[in-house]
Amino acid sequence: MSDRPARLGTRRSPMATSQSQAVADAITDRTGTRVELELITSYGDVTQAHLTQLGGTGVFVNSLREQLLSGGIDFAVHSLKDLPTAPADGLAIAAITDRDDPRDALCARDGRKFSDLPPGAVVGTGSPRRVAQLAALRPDLTYVPIRGNAGTRLGRIAEGEVDAVVLAYAGLARVGRLDDVTDVFEPEQMLPAPGQGALAVECLASRADGDLAYLAAVDHAATRAAVTAERTVLAELEAGCAAPVGAYAEVHDGRLRLRAAVVAPDGSEAVRRERSVGTGGDAAAAASSLGRELAREMIGEGADRIVADAAEE
Incomplete structure (x- = not known):
């Protein structure tokens, strides 16, 4: 084992460093490998543009990938929802960790639930996916784009700029x-x-089965199968991470259940589908096939048109 700690590249935000440190600790616990964090600033962290203007895809990961390819870091930790679905030349996803709670959460003034928000209440979120689905549930509310880390967004409530924000529970x-x-x-x-x-x-593909093979110790097979199905839907729809596409898969009693939705930005139109498949044999192949089949069904119902229309707005 090298005397030099492994270099884990991470974005500088509190959320990114927290989750990267958790992965670093898990690697050390399971393999004995010492890991140190290398803080890297991404374009997505410094620009004031909204996610829809940025196009979404890759804005939070490109700087980390550049460091991987140049040898500045050994591996990187990404929020998987920020990672483009297309493979990156020379890079490989060596592990996908056990998934935390995937749900979205509301943080509102005066402890209010979503159903308790008064008509016209202002809800902040930087995600077109969230806006579309929220608008389908409550078209009487006002949805505004919002940027910044979790602390900054929560502060907008106290400042009176918004009545609530929606963020990832995890x-x-x-x-x-x-x-x-x-x-x-x-x-x-x-x-x-x-x-x-x-x-x-993520690491160099040439190292995933070599000196960094120990990263597989933090891979979680059920999570990998589930997110493979979800991300295949996104890829088949040719939609980036800023598209109004939601997908969730879970393994239960030997079956992989996948649900997906494409919703118009104003919530007025939606295509929703669900399928399941047994996870025996090659789980990764089954997950990819499931995602493709579900996406093709949705395309047959006009989901690709909704995605295209949303991209033009």
Whole structure:
């Protein structure tokens, strides 16, 4: 074992460093490998543009990938929902960790639940997926784009700029802000982003089966199968992570159940589908096939048109 600690690249935000440290600790616990964090600033962290203007895909991961390819770091940890679905030349996802709670959470003024918000209340979120599904549930509310880390977004409530914000439950847990949660959206209400709650460990493909093979110690097979199905839907729809696409898969009693939804930005139109498959044999292949079949059904019902129309807005 080298005397030099492994270099884990991470974005600088409190949420990113918290989740990266958790992965580093898990690697050390399971393999004995010492890991140190290398803090890297991504374009997505410094720009003030909204996610829809950025196009979503890759804005939070490209700087980390550049460091991987140049040898500046040994591996990187990403929020899987931020990772483009297309493979990156020369890189491999060596591990996908056991998924945390994938649901979305509401943090509202005066402890209100979503159903308790008065008509016209202002809800902040940077996610077109969330806006579309929320608008389908409550078209009487006002939805506005909002940027910044969790603390910054929560501060907008205290400042009176918004009445509530919607954030990933897992992210709030990682930064110790669950006390701010006033309501949680079940998948039946709002499907999460593909991969939400899961973390991906990425490294050079040439090292994944070599000196970094120990990263497989933090891979979680059931989570990998579930997020593979979800991300395949996104890929087949040719939609980026800023598209109004929700997908959630879970393994239960030997079957992989996948639900997906594509919703128009104003919530007025939606295509929702569900399928399941047994997980015996090659789980990864079964998950990919499931995602493709579900996406093709949705395309047959006009989901690709909704995605295209949303991208033009």
